[in-house]
Amino acid sequence: xxxxxxxKNGYRVQVxxxxxxxxxxxxxxxxECIEWANQQMRLARTPFxxxxxxxxxxxxxxxxxxxxxxxxxxxxxxxxxxxxEPQLSAMYLSEISxxxxxxxxxxxxxxxxxDATVRREWTLYSSIFNACIQEWEWLTENPMRLVKRPAxxxxxxxxxxxKEIELLNYVTDYGPESNFATxxxxxxxxxxxxxxxxxxxxEICLLRWEDLSGRVAKVRTSKTRSGIRQVPLSRxxxxxxxxxxxxxxxxxxxxxxxxxxxxALFRKAKKTAALEGFTFHDSRATAITRLAxxxxxxxxxxxxxxxxxxxxxxxYREGAEELAAKLD
Numbered sequence: 620x621x622x623x624x625x626x627k628n629g630y631r632v633q634v635x636x637x638x639x640x641x642x643x644x645x646x647x648x649x650x651e652c653i654e655w656a657n658q659q660m661r662l663a664r665t666p667f668x669x670x671x672x673x674x675x676x677x678x679x680x681x682x683x684x685x686x687x688x689x690x691x692x693x694x695x696x697x698x699x700x701x702x703x704e705p706q707l708s709a710m711y712l713s714e715i716s717x718x719x720x721x722x723x724x725x726x727x728x729x730x731x732x733x734d735a736t737v738r739r740e741w742t743l744y745s746s747i748f749n750a751c752i753q754e755w756e757w758l759t760e761n762p763m764r765l766v767k768r769p770a771x772x773x774x775x776x777x778x779x780x781x782k783e784i785e786l787l788n789y790v791t792d793y794g795p796e797s798n799f800a801t802x803x804x805x806x807x808x809x810x811x812x813x814x815x816x817x818x819x820x821x822e823i824c825l826l827r828w829e830d831l832s833g834r835v836a837k838v839r840t841s842k843t844r845s846g847i848r849q850v851p852l853s854r855x856x857x858x859x860x861x862x863x864x865x866x867x868x869x870x871x872x873x874x875x876x877x878x879x880x881x882x883a884l885f886r887k888a889k890k891t892a893a894l895e896g897f898t899f900h901d902s903r904a905t906a907i908t909r910l911a912x913x914x915x916x917x918x919x920x921x922x923x924x925x926x927x928x929x930x931x932x933x934x935y936r937e938g939a940e941e942l943a944a945k946l947d
Contacts, residue, residue, distance in 0.1 A: 620634070620635045621633065621634045621635070621652075621653070621656035621659075621660075622635075623649055623652045623653070623656075626645060628645065628647070629645055629646055629647040629648065630645065630646055630647070630648065630649055630651075630652050631643060631644070631645045631652075632644060632645075632646065632652035632653075632655060632656050634656050634659045634660060634663075636659070636660070636663045640663075640754075640755075640756075642659055642682055644681065644682065644685075655681070669711060670711065670712050670751075670757050671708065671709055671710060671711055671712070672707060672708050672709075672710055672711075672712060672715060673701055673708040673709060675712060675747055675748075675750070675751050675755075675757065676697045676700065676701065676708070676747055677697075678750075678755070679693075679697070679746075679747045679750055680693060680694060680697055682750075682754075683746070683750055683754075688840070692743075693743060696740055696743055697743075700740075700744070704723065707719060707723060712748075712751060712757055712758050713758075715762050716762055717762050717763075717765055717766050719762070720762050720763050720766045721766050721767075724737060724741075724766065724768075724769065727740070728769065733772070734769035734770060734771075734772055735771075735772050737769045738768060738769055738771065741763065741768050741769070744763065745761060745763045745764075748761040748762065748763055749761055775901070775904070777896060777897045777901050777904070778897075778901065778904055778905040778908055779814075779897055779901055779902060779905045783892075783894055783897070784810070784811075784814070786892040786894060787807065787810060787888055787889070787892055787894070788807060789892070790888045790891040790892045791803050791804060791806055791807030791810075791884075791888050792804050792807065793807025793808060793810075793811065797862075798865075798866065799862060799863055799866045799867070800866060802875075802876065802880060802884060803884055803888070805863075805874050805875060805876055806876065806880075806881055806884045806885055806888065807888075808859050808862075808863065808874065809823050809824075809874050809876060809881060810885070810899070810902055811855070811859060812856055812859050812860075812874075813899070813902040813903065813906060814902050814905060814906050814909070815852070815853045815855050815856040815859075815906065816836065816850050816852065816853075816856055816906065817850075817903050817906035817907050817910060817922065817923045818836075818838065818850060818903075819900070819903060820878055820881050820882070820899050820900065821840070821878050822838050822840070823874060823876075823881075824872065824874060824876050824877060824878050824881060825839075825840055825872065826838075826872060826873045826874065827871060827872055827873065828864075828868070828871075828872075828873060830873075831860060831873070834851060834852045834857055835849050835850065835851060835852065836849075836850045836852055836856075837849060837850075838850055838924070848924045850922060851922060860873065881899065882899065885898075885899045903923075907919065907923060910922070
């Protein structure tokens, strides 16, 4: 049985399958609600041993992915899996064994894909199997659970040097006299803001004027699960904000940059400056390494949003020679 009721952006439909299974979703039209409800009821009537992996993946996209921050990444990876793994996709869930998962892992590694990428895909596909167990009662065991996952790559040790920052300033036309009228100049400003605050690219791009109060920036959407994070701002960071206010003060976001713009233009700036071996995200490690010389460990962890202090070691990249100098 399905119930449909109007909501702010369309209609919300809920299907009663059992006391513990009442899936719901939101669509713009009643017709879409009815089609979705009929599909859910058909799936509920399908014996679990007749459900294919492709069916499970599509249902995951409809019900689970919309609640995640990485919805778009889920869509891309699942679409690629359905395209590249037609035989495995067409298999019934009950037929998929550990051997099939191990074979998929080996083929992915043999194709030249990095272990880090396989690990990210592993997390998504394992979540799909877990949903089949916990949400839809289509499985009783996750076939990925007992298969060896590729080892995590060693932590990166790259930081952005002062010379590289100087070259990036030149190619992005960033400096004391920059008026930030161009997107490329704002990319330069975003880099320096990241070096002062250790904020991620997405956090910087989503920063709004109402998120700023004095020398504090509120991060409302973060990769870490620490809720709203209060990021203290250095004088240099406040100066960047004040200069941007004269150009973007009437705009919705502070930097008026999208993550795709920041990524593309930062890559272009590196290429123009003949630089390689680092990404924009390495600005976070560079900033944390610098901040570690100014802040106590608990203050640093609070600033960057890590409750687990061991995670700081992923980003702290002081070299052994620098540490040895501190011993004298």
